[in-house]
Amino acid sequence: MQGHKLAVVCGGSIAFAIASMAALPFGPRIVFDAPDRPNGGGSKTAAELAAEFKRDFDTKHDKVKEIAEKALAEAEKGTPLATTAKELADQAIKGMNDAKARLDELDQKMAHRGGDDNDHRTAGERFVENDDFKAFAGQTRPRGRVLVEVKDITSLTTDAPGSAGALVPVDRRGVQVELPQRRMTVRALLMPGQTSSNTIEYEQEKLFTNNAAPVAEGAAKPQSELQFEDKVATVRTIAHWMRTSVQILADAPGLRSIIDQRLRYGLSYVEENQLLNGSGTGQNLLGLVTAATAYAAPGGLAATTQLDTVRLMILQAALAEYPPNGIVMNPIDMAAIEMEKDDTGRYIIGNPQGTIQKTLWGLPVVETQAMGVDKALVGAFNLAAQIFDRQDATIDVSTEDQDNFIKNKVTIRAEERLAMAIYRPQAIVYGDLGRVA
Known part of the structure; x- marks a missing residue:
């Protein structure tokens, strides 16, 4: 019943926003690069980004909820919604939609980076771009071990879908004089x-x-082995x-x-x-x-x-x-x-x-x-x-x-x-x- 009243007072915008809140995606999915932090960190994890987006969304949601409750109270008294109140409601809804857009962008990036069907990186590229290896190599004194399955080997495509980019962007030459290699065919x-x-x-x-042989009617059939x-x-x-x-x-x-x-x-x-x-x-x-x-x-x-x-x-x-x-x-x-x-x-x-x-x-x-x-x-x-x-x-x-x-x-x-x-x-x-x- 309240949702119906909101639709009458605010043209359905607030009701739609509140109803769609539960469907918004949250949770750690992907790692994105970010500017260096003051304490020396170099990137934000998917969990940190999701928590940040959720805090922003919760703040805007609380504002929308507060305006909605006031609008409902006024509607029950038969008092029309003031122009100023409606503008505040629209602003709150816009902020909420912006937060949703950021979450949609997170999902799009996850879909773009998460697939492996078009991944044409070499075994070496997959290895050095693996998150476990990055964490291992990023230690001041690496200790322990890291295991990465590299699967099939394909042609070099450094900017293929799913590529995380170069870890060492300066003077990227690799081995200049390669050993002769046999073409594998068998x-x-x-x-x-x-x-x-x-x-x-x-x-x-x-x-x-x-x-097998022609057989007369009623005669025994020959046996094969x-x-x-x-x-x-x-x-x-x-x-x-x-x-x-x-x-x-x-x-x-x-x-x-x-x-x-x-x-x-x-x-x-x-x-x-x-x-x-x-x-x-x-x-x-x-x-x-x-x-x-x-x-x-x-x-x-x-x-x-x-x-x-x-x-x-x-x-x-x-x-x-x-x-x-x-x-x-x-x-x-x-x-x-x-x-x-x-x-x-x-x-x-x-x-x-x-x-x-x-x-x-x-x-x-x-x-x-x-x-x-x-x-x-x-x-x-x-x-x-x-x-x-x-x-x-x-x-x-x-x-x-x-x-x-x-x-x-x-x-x-x-x-x-x-x-x-x-x-x-x-x-x-x-x-x-x-x-x-």
Whole structure:
């Protein structure tokens, strides 16, 4: 009933403001940069900002409530609301709306900074911009450890949505002379997956005996056999660490370069070799080369060149009912094939003046130095195996070491955990190209 009277006296403005108070958002959500405080603090937390906005809103709310109570009392007496009182009410409502606008702005900033779908920062940028790391590095004498999950590595985009900006804005150069880096290609060939366990149990097809045949009416039907073998893929850890000066914690670009150009790359380098050549013993993954079916020229055909050998590998996989979708070779062998000429000196598979598409017999060629020289791997990779990521690349920084304390050092560790299941060894064929005697 009171809300109805307010709507009559004040045109609904005060009633609307009071009714909408409960819906206004409060609570710590995000951290914003703010001018330095007198006591040395550099920024306000979301909780502090929310408390400040709430105090401002409560003050304006009390003023609106006071005017509303007076307006109700006058309305019950039948006394019209004075012009001055109405102006005060309008001013109070305006102040209340301003406070609401500030809260809306807080929510908008939270939505803008909180999403990760379009986050294109590198692992190093995510690490140095993480709030836990900032608090850790901001200590006068950092002690303890901080763990940050950096996940996938993408291209450098420092002003991408969600970026917190540079910690060290002056002379931001990072590492000027970078180490040469191998392009990682094998992971993209395989079916991706995730797991929350330490082991993957799966069934590998071992034998299929197909006895299907035309059958006369009333006669017994032939029986076929399909045998499976239980297999276990164990999650393995790939990790390494390095020690550096504790001053690196205050140099965001330098730390980011160490993470991106050294630690994260080191994991990917070893991962690529494990996916291809892992022995499956000890702490090694079972790699594609180790699990693959050995090349044996099918159909009584003989290969006289490297191209012939690759073609027969493709045929071998196709005859096993797994049409291949790719070829893995060492760059040296691919270069040798591209340099082959006919009797007139013309290149067989391409023009050196143009762009030679990396394909052989209609299949894309993936070049990697992780593959041995004079070797090739052909197969239906998406059907043959699957990667299961247990833990994406994680960066861990710690000063918890006596040697670190004495020498003013900090330890930075990177690690990841994954497993690989080989479903169909017949889908991948591995063998010599015959170029090297």
